[in-house]
Amino acid sequence: MPSPSNRPASRADRTTPRELWTMDAQLKDIQPGSGIVIHLEKAWGGVRRCWLKTFRRGYVARMAASRKGDFNPCPHEVLDPRDLKFYRNQGGWYWDLKDDPFAWRDRLPFARVGLAELFLMCGSTTAAALGFAWWANQSTGAAKVVAILLAVTCAVICGLIAWFFRNPRRISLPDPGLVVSPADGKIVEIEDIAFDDYIGGPAKKIGIFLSIFNVHINRAPVAGRVVGLRYRPGKYLNALRPESARENEQLAIMLEEHQAPFRGMIVRQITGAIARRIVCWSKPGDELGRGEQIGMIKLGSRTELVLPVEECLEIRVRLGDNVKAGTSVLASYAVHK
Numbered sequence: 001m002p003s004p005s006n007r008p009a010s011r012a013d014r015t016t017p018r019e020l021w022t023m024d025a026q027l028k029d030i031q032p033g034s035g036i037v038i039h040l041e042k043a044w045g046g047v048r049r050c051w052l053k054t055f056r057r058g059y060v061a062r063m064a065a066s067r068k069g070d071f072n073p074c075p076h077e078v079l080d081p082r083d084l085k086f087y088r089n090q091g092g093w094y095w096d097l098k099d100d101p102f103a104w105r106d107r108l109p110f111a112r113v114g115l116a117e118l119f120l121m122c123g124s125t126t127a128a129a130l131g132f133a134w135w136a137n138q139s140t141g142a143a144k145v146v147a148i149l150l151a152v153t154c155a156v157i158c159g160l161i162a163w164f165f166r167n168p169r170r171i172s173l174p175d176p177g178l179v180v181s182p183a184d185g186k187i188v189e190i191e192d193i194a195f196d197d198y199i200g201g202p203a204k205k206i207g208i209f210l211s212i213f214n215v216h217i218n219r220a221p222v223a224g225r226v227v228g229l230r231y232r233p234g235k236y237l238n239a240l241r242p243e244s245a246r247e248n249e250q251l252a253i254m255l256e257e258h259q260a261p262f263r264g265m266i267v268r269q270i271t272g273a274i275a276r277r278i279v280c281w282s283k284p285g286d287e288l289g290r291g292e293q294i295g296m297i298k299l300g301s302r303t304e305l306v307l308p309v310e311e312c313l314e315i316r317v318r319l320g321d322n323v324k325a326g327t328s329v330l331a332s333y334a335v336h337k
Contacts, residue, residue, distance in 0.1 A: 020284040021254070023283060023284060027280075029089070030088055031279050032233075033233075052079050060080075063080045078093055109168065110166055121161045129152075130151075132154060166215060170325065171291070177334060179332060180222075182220070184214040185323065196306060199266075199307075201309070206306075206317070207245065216296045217293055221305055222265060226255060226294075231250075232250050248272070249276075251295075253266065253268070269297050270302040272302060277297070280294060282294045310333065
C-alpha cells in the first residue's frame with residue numbers, strides 16, 4: 001500500500017484525481033514471477049538481434065528512425081517492437097501502430113503474451129500425437145490400441161492448450177455507471193470490507209475463480225487510469241481456497257475513474273495451484289477504456305475486484321454466477337442527472 005506521504009485522501013474529500021504512485025520496484029518486467037518460457041524468449045531475442053544487426057541493417061535503421069520515446073526501458077538493445085514485449089510497463093521507447101510491423105499479432109484470436117507457450121506446448125503435443133499415430137500404424141493388437149489412445153490424448157491436450165490461450169473479442173456496454181467483470185469465471189466470494197486504505201472507506205470485494213477452461217485475459221472494469229501497482233510474492237494454493245487471496249502471489253492494479261468523484265477500484269490478480277504466472281503490462285498513468293485488456297494469468301487462477309460502497313451502488317451478481325470479462329456487469333452506480 002502507499003506510504004503515508006502518498007496515502008490517498010478519504011473518498012469524502014475526493015474532488016481531484018489521485019497522485020500517481022511510483023512504479024513498484026519489484027516489477028522489472030510484465031511477468032514478475034519469471035518462468036522458463038520467458039527466459040527462453042529472452043534468449044531467443046538475443047539471437048534475433050544479432051541476426052538483424054548482421055543481415056538486416058537497413059531494417060534496423062528504418063526501425064530506429066521511426067522509434068519514439070526518450071529512453072531505453074530494456075536491459076538490452078531495442079531494434080524493433082518485439083524487444084519491448086516484456087518491458088511495456090516500464091515506459092520509454094515505443095512505436096506508433098502504423099510503424100509497428102508486428103501489430104497484427106495483437107489481432108490474433110490468441111493472447112499475444114502466451115504465443116510462445118502456445119507454440120511450444122502445442123508443438124510438442126502435436127509432435128507426440130503424430131509419433132503415437134505412426135506407432136499405431138506400425139503396430140497390431142494391444143500395442144495399436146495403446147498407441148491410438150496416447151495419440152488421441154495428446155491431440156486433446158493440444159486442443160485444451162489452444163482453448164486456454166484464446167483471446168475472443170469483447171465489446172463493453174457504453175452505459176455510464178457500469179462496472180464490468182475484470183475476468184472470466186465463477187463468482188466465489190462477495191465480501192464487505194469495513195475500510196480499505198486505497199478506496200478511502202468501506203468497500204465490497206468480489207472474488208472470481210478462473211478454471212483452466214476460462215479465458216484468462218484480465219480487463220479494466222471501468223474507464224479510467226492506472227494510479228499504481230503493488231506486487232507481492234507468495235504461495236500457490238488452490239485458488240478456490242479463501243486463504244489463497246491472502247497467501248498466494250498477487251499483483252494489485254489500482255485504478256481511478258476519469259471523473260469526480262474519482263472512484264478508486266482495485267483489480268487483484270492472484271495465482272493458483274496450476275497458474276504460476278501473472279502478467280500485467282499496465283503502468284501508472286495508463287489511460288484505459290472500460291473492458292480494455294490489462295494483463296492475464298496463465299492457467300487456473302483467481303481475480304478480485306474491490307470497489308467503493310456508496311448508497312447508489314448496486315451489486316448485480318450472486319455467488320455461483322458465471323461471468324465474462326468486459327461484458328458481464330458486476331455492479332453499477334446510479335448516475336444522478
